[in-house]
Amino acid sequence: MQIRDLPHTDPGDPDVRSGFRFLVWLFRRQLGGQIKAMCWGTLHMAAVAVLPVTMGMAIEAVVDDSGRRLALTGLLMLGITVVMAFADTMLHRSAVTNWITAAARVQQILARRTAELGGVLTRRVAAGEVVKVSTGDVEKIGWFVESFSRFAAAVVVTLAVCTGLIVYEPQLGLLVLGGITAVALSAWPLLPAATRRADRERGKSGRATELASDTVAGLRVLRGIGGEELFLNRYRRASQEVRAASVHNARMWSLIDAVQVVMPGLLLIAVVWQGARLALDGRLTAGELVTIYGAVSFLMFPLRLFQEAAMAFTFSRPSAKRAVRVLGLRREVPDAAPTTALDQPLSGDVWDPATGLLAPAGRLTAVVCGNPNVAERLAERLGGHPVHDDGEPSAQLGGVPLNEVPLAAARAAVLVQDKDPVLLSGTLRELLAVPASGRVAAGDALRTAQCHDVLTALAQASTDGSGDPMRSRITERGRSLSGGQRQRLALARSLIADPEVLVLDEPTSAVDSHTEARIAEGLRALRSGTTTVVFTSSPLLxxxxxxxxxxxxxxVAASGPHRELLRTTPEYRAVVTREPEPAQLAEETA
Structure with missing residues (x-):
């Protein structure tokens, strides 16, 4: 696969039983690219390994005073150099392609899992951990995939060179093979400790990232209560812990680097000493001795690749474990109900068996809950988003349980706007460019949501001088806007989508009463003939x-018009008017 073919048509279903198995699965998905990179790497290192042989041939030609052999050897060296350069270029292209395509595969799988989980994700995994997986961990996993092919090529060429030395001069060849094995295994006992230190460093780094994101998200509130210094001190302590863990980790890798310098040096000294003895005994000529020295010096190059592969594997294992913790999350669907095939889009009355709530099709139904937790769980069930595996029956749309239809179909039919909606960064036009029926224009939705002041503010803040609010940029999560402005823009986005069933959870809790009254009138008119469920305790709605x-x-304790419930249901009146319930009032009076 080439980089221009990204994104992957199907990134696949990963093996999330463990971090190692996830790496193996990713490697198998990239098998073609790995083989291609390994072949180019083998050709490149083989060309480098042959250069000492040509150098020995050149020396022998000089000793024998043969100009023709020297010229032919020079042409051979030139050809090997061209092959080496070309193979190195292709190896780099193939390895980087493997890196990028592997990282893109992980990011696509992560994005798909995030879309499936929705709001469940941040309830099970810290936001900082998700950020760490989608950025640094993806890079570390891609690094391992990229380095493995070069490591495999280094193993092949190293074995070939050692075999050639054994065949040519058994005593010297066995010495080189034993030394190479000792050098390659010298760092192995240190890797478990390095892995633990790397994992500890990443854990503290994820915690610091989480603290930073929480501090930035709540900066306005922190300034209001004077808590900036408190949170900044917490982040300073977390960052110092990251620094200490990084230094602790770097010490171990410094030790590994030192071992990888000392051991090859000792091997080279032993080979020089043994080769000199063989030359003095007349068993090696000057050219042969140079060839052997050059071959051993070449072997220092694949040894560095062995160290790089060990580092990549060590750093990628904690990253793979963290990725598996996120990718292994699943929605808990009660009783694992079978999926029902749909011949036509879902429509009809909305009914929740758990509470007995019935929202007739084409009507505006308001739901009042005395318990906010009950309201939140009910809104989730109406959206076909089961969060808790506690035996609660699924909500139904037109008599069809929403947990028995494909998730995409349920989401297309029912749109739930949370009480704290998220605005993604980008221009206002990009924010409102959502999948929609096309029946509701952006202007109508913005007028219904009473966004005229938001449009004026965005037009004044336009950076391109056009004065067009649709081209003005909205910062991450809409932090440049007030709570009421964010809430109204989110409402306009939901109205543009124009789903079969629109569920709004406290859509006007952050706006004033005059604006709320106009929104209530506009919402009733715009959603006329479609099903709308609003969770609210506002008398205006x-x-x-x-x-x-x-x-x-x-x-469900009662249903009917608002004014009738005020007269006939004391508990309802207590929730709506914020008055104590009769039992509580009697107890306080007594």
Whole structure:
């Protein structure tokens, strides 16, 4: 696969039983590229290994005073140099392609899993860990995939050179083979400790990243309560722990580097001493001695590749374990209900068997819950997003349980807007470019959500001088906007999508009463004829709903018009008007 073919059509289903098995699965998916890189690497190192032979031939030609042999040897060296340069270029291209395609594969799988989990992801895994996996860990995993092919080529050429030395001069060849084995294994006992230190460093780095993201996200609140210094001190302590762990880790790798310098040096001294003895005994000529010295010096090059491969594997294992922890997450679907094939899009009444909530098709239904946790779980079930495996039955749309249809179909039919919606960075036009039915224009949605002041502010903040609010950029998570502005833009985005069923969780909790009244009127008019469920306790929204449902103690306690429920249901009146319930009032009076 070439880089221009990215993204992958199908990144595959990874083996997430362990970090090592994930690396093996990734290697198998890249097998073609690995073989290609290994072949180019073998050709390149073989060309480098042959150069000492030609140098020995050149010396022998000079000793024999043969100009013709010297010229032919020079041409041979020139040809080997051209092959070596070309093979090195192709090796680099193939290795980098393996690195990038492997990293892209992991990122695609991570993005797919994130989309499947939705809001469940951050409830099970810290945000800093997810950021670490999608950035640094992906790079480390790609590094291992890239280095393995060069490591395999180094092994092949090293064995070939050692075999040739044994055949040519058994005593010297066995000495070189034993020394190479000792050098390659000298760092092996140190790798477990290096792995533990690298894992500890990455854990502390992930924690520091999480603290930094939390501090930036809550900076406005921190300034309001004067807590900036407290959180900055926490981050300073976390960053110092990362520094100490990094120094501790670097010491181990310095020791490994020192071993990798000392051991080859000792091997080279032993070969020089043994070769000199053989030359003095007349068993080696000057050219043969130079050839052997050159071959042993060449072997220092693959030994460095052995060390690089060991480092890549050591650093990639903790990264693979962290990636597996994220990629191994699954949605908990009760009873593993079978998937139902759909002949046509979902439509009809919305019914939740757990609470008895019924939202008629084409109507605006308001839901009032005295318990915010019950409201949150109910909104999740209405969206077909089972979060807890506690035996709760799935919500139904048109009589079809949402957990029995493909997740994509459920999400296309039902859109749930959380009480704290997220705005992605980019221009306003990009923010509102969502999959939609096409029946609701962006202007109508923005007017319904009362975004005129937001558009004015964005137009004034335009950096290109056009004054077009649709081309103005919105910062990450919309932090440059107020809470009410973010909430109204998110509402406009949901209205543009125009799903069959729109579920809004407290869509006007951050706006003033006058704006809330206008939003309520516009929402009723724009969503006329489509199913809308609004979780709210605002009288302004409740008074404009076609039907109000009151959920008390986890079940529907009453339903009807807002004003009627105020008169007939004391518990409902207590939630909406913020008055104490009758039992609580009697107890306080007593």
């Amino acid at each position: 409740l008074d404009r709903a076609d039907r109000v449902v009151f959920v008390h103690d986890g079940a």
